[in-house]
Amino acid sequence: MKDDIILQVENLHTGFLVDNVPLEAVSGVSFSLKAGRVLGVVGESGCGKSVTAHSIMQLLPxxxxxxxxSITYTRATGEKIEIQKLRRTGNQMRQIRGKEISMIFQDPMSSLNPVYPIGDQIAENIREHEKVTKREALDRARKLLEDLEIPSAAERLGDYPHQFSGGMKQRVMIAIAMACNPRILIADEPTTALDVTIQAQIIALMKKLQREHGTSIMMITHNMGLVAEMADEIAVMYMGRIVEYGSIRQVMKSPAHPYTQGLLKAVPVLGMKKDRLYSIKGSTPSLVDRPAGCEFASRCEYATEACRQVPRAVEVEPGHQVRCWNYKEATDNG
Ligand SMILES: Nc1ncnc2c1ncn2[C@@H]1O[C@H](COP(=O)(O)OP(=O)(O)O)[C@@H](O)[C@H]1O
Ligand SMILES: [Mg+2]
Incomplete structure (x- = not known):
């Protein structure tokens, strides 16, 4: 079961129609998530991580x-479902969303309802998908909060979202996402808003839950350090494309794309002064004027004439792919 693919995304293109102009935010993304494993998806803000996640969940505007x-989800029964063919609000999608595939959002406040106690919010989520009494659901909610090491879990069920600190709110979000024991958890920058110590606690808790429940996780973050902590495989995104893909060991040990190398150099080391931190020069081009050829070329120290063409994905070693014409030079010097 271990190496079975539970979610396969193949050549995904997702776009928005803004003022009648089509913008493509995700441009031909392919990856697979294996059962019981963690896939890290990294890249700077705006590279299409959330749009990829919202496409999988059918939560696009x-x-x-x-x-x-295509986005193919394999059920526990082995049945394959092409998510992109389902109606967003149809029964099948509603069954899958929240029960089989669930998501933790970047901003906990926007997904918690301020006027209901959190116990009710967790219980309601359970009762939406399973035939249990309110009392049973609340009992499960309490157990989940205990698993997530929220002190005085039983009493806190009656508290409202504003009574929780940022870190505790994010734990509640994890509890809601895990309430129905999903097979896939998509965590979209689950710790970005939190300080470093709290981040570490949340990551440790997610790892624990993942081990105990065998959940497959798609961990979205702009933080390379966090991915290294948790993920088995990693996909590096830039301007809606995956520019490098491989096992954590392959990509951390020999990053082949100049962009990946830059992200790795930009990982803060404990005790390092913030102003000493490396950052990749320039910024991501706008989707409105997407450059022809390699979109990273304008920021890349290895750019050559060849980069006027969009690079093909090449295999650096088995299972390790990169989209860069000059990856050999970059790897030698990086
Ligand atoms: N609802 C939307 N309408 C128009 N453009 C959007 C929308 N959501 C995202 N985008 C654009 O799509 C690109 C990818 O965004 P996103 O997936 O949110 O990036 P991130 O990697 O930071 O999660 C960005 O250029 C963003 O401006
Ligand atoms: Mg995002």
Missing amino acids: KYGRITEG
Whole structure:
């Protein structure tokens, strides 16, 4: 079961129609998530991580659309479901969303309802998918909060979201996402808003839950250090494409794309002064004027004439792919 693919994304293109102009935020992304494993998806802000996640969950806004490609989810029974073919609000998607595939959002406040106690919010999520009494659901909610090491869990069920600190709120979000014991958890920058110590605690808790429940996780973050802590495989995204993909060991040990090398250099080391931290020069181009050829070329010290063409994915070693014409030079000097 271990190496079975539970989610396969193939050539995904997702776009938005903004003022009648189509913008493509995800441009031909392919990856697979294996059962019981953690896939890290990294990249700077705006590279299409959340849009990829929202495509999988069918949570795009009305003016957003999957224009090409497929998202195949394999149920526990072995049945394969092409998510992009389901209606967003149809029964099948509602069954999958929250129960089989669930998501932790970047901003906990926007997904918790301020006017309901958190116990009710967790219980409601359970009762949406399973036939249990309110009392049973609340009991499970309490157990989940205990698993997530929230002190005085039983009393805290009656508290409202504003009574929780940022870190505790994020634990509640994890509890809601894990309430129905999903097979896949998509965690979209689950710790970005938190300080470093709290981040470490949340990551440790997620690892524990993942081990105990065998959940497959897609861990989205702009933090390379965090991915190294948790993930088995890593996909590095830039401007809606995966520019490097491989096992954590392969990519950390021999990053082949100049962008990946830059992200790794930018990982803060404990005790290092913030102003000494490396950052990749320039910024991500706008989707409105997407450059022709390699989108990273304008920021890349290895750019050559060849980079006027969009690079093909090449295999550096088995299972390790990169989209860069000059990866050999970059690897030698990086
Ligand atoms: N609802 C939307 N409408 C229009 N453009 C969007 C929308 N959501 C995201 N985008 C654009 O798509 C690109 C990818 O965004 P996103 O996936 O949110 O990036 P991130 O990697 O930071 O999660 C960005 O250029 C962003 O501006
Ligand atoms: Mg995002």
